[in-house]
Amino acid sequence: MSTPVLTPAARQLGTIEARRMLRHPAYAVALLYPAAFAVSALAHHEGGPAGNFVFVIVFLSLFLAYAPVTLVAANRTAAATYRRRVRDALDGTPVDDRQRTVAAILGLLRGPVTVGLAGIPVLLALQRITTADTVVRSDAVYGRTALEYLQLPALVLGAGLLGIAVARRLPLPGALPLVAIVLWLGTIGMTEMSETDLMHGRTWFALWPVWPDGATGMLPRQPLDQEMWHLAYLLGLGVLAGIVALPGGDGQRWGRWAVAALVAAGTALASWLQLG
């Protein structure tokens, strides 16, 4: 029989892991991107109305910088206690590897995912001072509901779980950059700029929201049912990464496979239904 994983020790470690992830320098480096974007736009008198400009900067910071970089922060935090020379001392303690992985997942939930959730009311508040009626088409901001913005914490969760899975299952130099490149190229490959207000079918398979369109700025709201299936698709992929990350306990192999198969089937269904 395997030992429980959600122990008091795992919960306390989760608090520490959350702090370590949030303090990871990758976030500061990633936020240089929207900062540079803001400086450049100001210098060239771009960005449209002030409200829209602020919203876009915050949106870019959260969706296109903070969320993807959680892959790095979670990976480096989980990998730091998994290197051979570090873990030797830790492996001689009663809190086993499974509990330590659960602690990393708890840290992800308490830290970066909580920040992602906190981003939703910020975006909802900021979009009140935005407008879709702008001189330049790409400056328009179309408000969305909290349900649609749930893709932000879902992205953070998925990126973090994938980062932990890579740390635990592929503890090799270069594994993380390789995974990041594959994800990046895959998402770029799936993204096709829209010529209408509705996003192209293939783009729904991309691993972030479909509304930011490089050619036309932000698209108007997409059908809510498709948005919710896209959310389920993102969450499904994230949960699959979480299942991969968690080491199996004794006698739990078939249970894990069954859960993984169910989640994979649900994700495949959501990926189909999101196409509308």
Add this chain to the structure above:
Amino acid sequence: MTSIRLAGVNKRYGRQPVLDGVSLDAGPGVLGLLGPNGAGKTTLLRILATVTAPDAGHVELLGHDAGRPAARIEIRRRLGYVPQETGFPSGFTAFEYVDYVAILKEMTARRARHDEVRRVLAVVGLTRVAGRRIRRLSGGMKRRLVIAQALLGDPQLLVLDEPTVGLDPEQRLRFRDTVSALAEDRCVVVSTHQTEDIAAFCPRVVVLHEGRVRFDSTPQDLAGAAAGRVWTADRRDPGARLAWRTSAGALHQVGTPPPGATLVEASLEDGYLLLVDAAEAGRQEAAR
């Protein structure tokens, strides 16, 4: 009470046998483990720390069968382990690292845990730098930090792999003091290349060579094995297996003394050198 009971323990890495039928019993007290590089000391200590499992043989620690997962957790609750080489997660202060390990040792009551962390940091003399980031600590301080985490929770079995590497003379003496006090009522296994450490505070010494126990007795007996085979002279004799000039200027020689040689008292180091030399010669003979 027997804290360690090993019977016929074997371990291989690929085709290379690392431990070959090691059997050992140990109770309270300090057991010193000596052996040349690659003798299997670290592997043996990793097995005692339940970090790695043997390929064959029986391992019983603190009355529990280490082959059973549930029993391993019980053992780890009463175990302190200093690995040979230790890395640290980045970003931790000394206090945070020991606190992290304390949680891994299931000390979940925050105030009591912090008191315990402060206690072990004081034992190894790191109170002053408790808030300093680990990367800013010296090599000796980092080693003491690893010793500190091993002392958490009053362990009944301490497994220490070259714990004194990098410690300054004063800290080594303090370490001996700490370990000797702990060993009054618990088992401490220390692997080291410092024969003077073994002579100073280990009542029992085991010598491993090529994965086998070659000697298991007191340091005095190990030194005694070299009795009559250590002498001094001004020039190196042909029968000397090893020779070095001492601070007094004479050449200290170990091997087969010539007739009329000025014999001197053998040390543990002399006994160890002759033992390993004989084992190596035996191996070469067998290979031929």
